[in-house]
Amino acid sequence: DAMVIQNPRYQVTQFGKPVTLSCSQTLNHNVMYWYQQKSSQAPKLLFHYYDKDFNNEADTPDNFQSRRPNTSFCFLDIRSPGLGDAAMYLCATSRDRGARNTQYFGPGTRLTVL
Amino acid sequence: AQKITQTQPGMFVQEKEAVTLDCTYDTSDQSYGLFWYKQPSSGEMIFLIYQGSYDEQNATEGRYSLNFQKARKSANLVISASQLGDSAMYFCAMREGPLLQGGYNKLIFGAGTRLAVHP
Numbered sequence: 001d002a003m004v005i006q007n008p009r010y011q012v013t014q015f016g017k018p019v020t021l022s023c024s025q026t027l028n029h030n031v032m033y034w035y036q037q038k039s040s041q042a043p044k045l046l047f048h049y050y051d052k053d054f055n056n057e058a059d060t061p062d063n064f065q066s067r068r069p070n071t072s073f074c075f076l077d078i079r080s081p082g083l084g085d086a087a088m089y090l091c092a093t094s095r096d097r098g099a100r101n102t103q104y105f106g107p108g109t110r111l112t113v114l
Numbered sequence: 115a116q117k118i119t120q121t122q123p124g125m126f127v128q129e130k131e132a133v134t135l136d137c138t139y140d141t142s143d144q145s146y147g148l149f150w151y152k153q154p155s156s157g158e159m160i161f162l163i164y165q166g167s168y169d170e171q172n173a174t175e176g177r178y179s180l181n182f183q184k185a186r187k188s189a190n191l192v193i194s195a196s197q198l199g200d201s202a203m204y205f206c207a208m209r210e211g212p213l214l215q216g217g218y219n220k221l222i223f224g225a226g227t228r229l230a231v232h233p
Contacts, residue, residue: 042226043159088157099145099167103161110157
């Protein structure tokens with residue numbers, strides 16, 4: 001059974017049109033992460049939630065926001081997508097943030113911006 | 115400074131043969147975790163294996179084993195009896211221990227190695 005679920009798997013949006021990507025987990029993990037991955041690159045951490053505590057990476061554009069209404073769900077909002085935001089968006093979870101905590105990833109949402 | 119180095123952009127192996135994917139890391143922390151992930155063309159990042167810095171035994175998970183050489187700061191992934199389904203991108207990653215002042219350390223990825231398994 002899938003433990004980290006992302007919807008939709010593929011999303012097409014227009015330049016400047018807000019879009020929301022969804023992630024849910026059945027692991028009851030404390031931490032949920034959002035990564036952006038462009039072609040042939042390693043994933044880049046955008047931000048994460050440690051329980052209800054939001055932690056933004058310094059180089060994450062303001063265009064990207066996130067919400068975590070409860071333990072199971074986390075959303076990525078892109079307020080005004082640009083062509084450069086076309087990428088794979090990966091959600092991940094971990095029990096805690098220590099060195100020994102494995103991050104489990106969802107299948108990703110591939111975003112296309114027209 | 116780059117903390118995770120994967121020197122092999124691409125590798126190929128014959129089906130049923132073993133293959134080693136290289137990974138070296140750089141840290142001054144005593145406590146850290148090393149991870150390998152597989153990413154097929156579908157895009158999902160699949161966790162394969164974990165090695166803790168204090169673990170004395172090399173980690174193994176089925177056909178995957180991690181050749182951990184702490185003094186050399188290397189954590190190579192060995193895949194035995196390669197299968198066609200092993201063709202994918204493989205990422206080595208490291209996470210250092212908690213910061214003294216609180217806060218967190220990110221999971222740091224290498225650039226990845228693309229493995230092709232030939233029949």
